[in-house]
Amino acid sequence: MAHLTGEARAAYVQDMFGRIAGRYNLMNRLMTGGQDVRWRRFVVRQARLKPGDRLLDLATGTGDIAFEALKAMPGIQAVGGDFSLPMMRVGQALPLGEQVGWTGADALNLPFPDGAFDAVTSGYLVRNVVDIPRCFAEQLRVLKPGGRIVVLDSSPPKDNLLRPFIKIHLRYIIPALGRIIAGENGADAYRYLPSSTQAFKTPDELAALMRQAGVRSVQYRTFMFGTMAVHWGEK
Numbered sequence: 001m002a003h004l005t006g007e008a009r010a011a012y013v014q015d016m017f018g019r020i021a022g023r024y025n026l027m028n029r030l031m032t033g034g035q036d037v038r039w040r041r042f043v044v045r046q047a048r049l050k051p052g053d054r055l056l057d058l059a060t061g062t063g064d065i066a067f068e069a070l071k072a073m074p075g076i077q078a079v080g081g082d083f084s085l086p087m088m089r090v091g092q093a094l095p096l097g098e099q100v101g102w103t104g105a106d107a108l109n110l111p112f113p114d115g116a117f118d119a120v121t122s123g124y125l126v127r128n129v130v131d132i133p134r135c136f137a138e139q140l141r142v143l144k145p146g147g148r149i150v151v152l153d154s155s156p157p158k159d160n161l162l163r164p165f166i167k168i169h170l171r172y173i174i175p176a177l178g179r180i181i182a183g184e185n186g187a188d189a190y191r192y193l194p195s196s197t198q199a200f201k202t203p204d205e206l207a208a209l210m211r212q213a214g215v216r217s218v219q220y221r222t223f224m225f226g227t228m229a230v231h232w233g234e235k
Contacts (some may be wrong), residue, residue, distance in 0.1 A: 025062055040068045043121055046150045046232040051075030053118035058107050059125035063091035066100045081105030108134045112142045123152040127200040136213035143235040149215055151231040155203050158226045203229040
């Protein structure tokens with residue numbers, strides 16, 4: 001699972017999201033107490049979209065961030081890219097699904113020309129890619145000068161009094177919820193997702209990687225006792 005590397009890790013993640021696609025949105029609401037809606041809206045605000053702008057939402061899944069962007073700024077063009085086709089099929093059937101340009105996309109080799117978008121957003125993409133610098137390089141490539149990158153992802157629990165309780169939530173409660181909501185496949189997937197959180201970069205480390213890739217004016221804000229972070233910056 002989280003210990004996998006290279007193509008094996010990419011194949012596992014792709015298959016995993018396909019298996020839980022039908023229950024993914026429900027699990028997100030339950031795991032976060034509905035706070036994920038607030039985080040997505042913050043992502044959209046940081047993208048600073050204007051009417052007529054083109055947005056690329058990577059790891060779009062069922063399209064939650066793209067939908068929030070369309071609600072906030074109805075005049076934009078939203079493209080959702082993901083390598084999990086079952087996730088996007090779920091999104092296509094949702095309200096606003098017909099307004100998103102759904103595209104099969106590998107985040108390390110994006111099928112778009114240089115300078116095609118005004119903003120690139122992503123939710124829970126970076127912790128799952130096998131080459132983070134390449135991931136940001138591709139996002140910068142498809143951005144127009146002055147375009148914005150906004151990243152929503154999880155962060156490992158901070159070393160404080162809440163850490164033991166957060167780790168119990170990650171190790172036991174989330175997999176149990178996954179088993180109840182999505183069956184045995186859900187339990188497997190929701191063991192991987194918490195373990196990938198604990199193995200991921202701290203907010204400072206991710207900000208440093210963004211700067212090293214060439215993203216400018218990088219900032220971030222954390223949520224949910226520091227276990228979620230939104231990073232943003234510019235080309």
